[in-house]
């Protein structure tokens with residue numbers, strides 16, 4: 200219960216920092232999902248929940264980040280990763296049998312910084328609405 204509460208608090212904090220991306224991964228004969236997409240420059244929190252007792256999956260390793268975590272069965276475990284450069288980053292169990300990957304994609308800056316202008320560019324009506332209204336009356 201204490202653990203669940205602290206996780207809930209953690210999620211609450213992350214909601215106040217919209218930059219952080221949170222993804223949940225079930226561990227059961229593999230990582231579900233086994234591919235996580237994230238934008239470059241965004242800190243990532245992965246919450247693992249191991250739903251098996253097979254010793255194979257008791258540890259998850261992020262070689263490129265120099266991070267690892269033990270995953271007790273049935274307990275959510277958060278792994279925080281710093282923003283990463285675009286690319287693919289693998290995570291595995293200790294023996295390298297279970298594999299997942301993070302795909303860090305370049306941020307589409309022109310969309311994220313200028314959403315309104317961008318949408319206006321795409322959705323500008325071909326004809327001016329007043330002209331269309333006049334046509335409909337005829």
Ligand SMILES: [Cu+2]
Nearest residue numbers: 255292294296
């Ligand atoms: Cu393993």
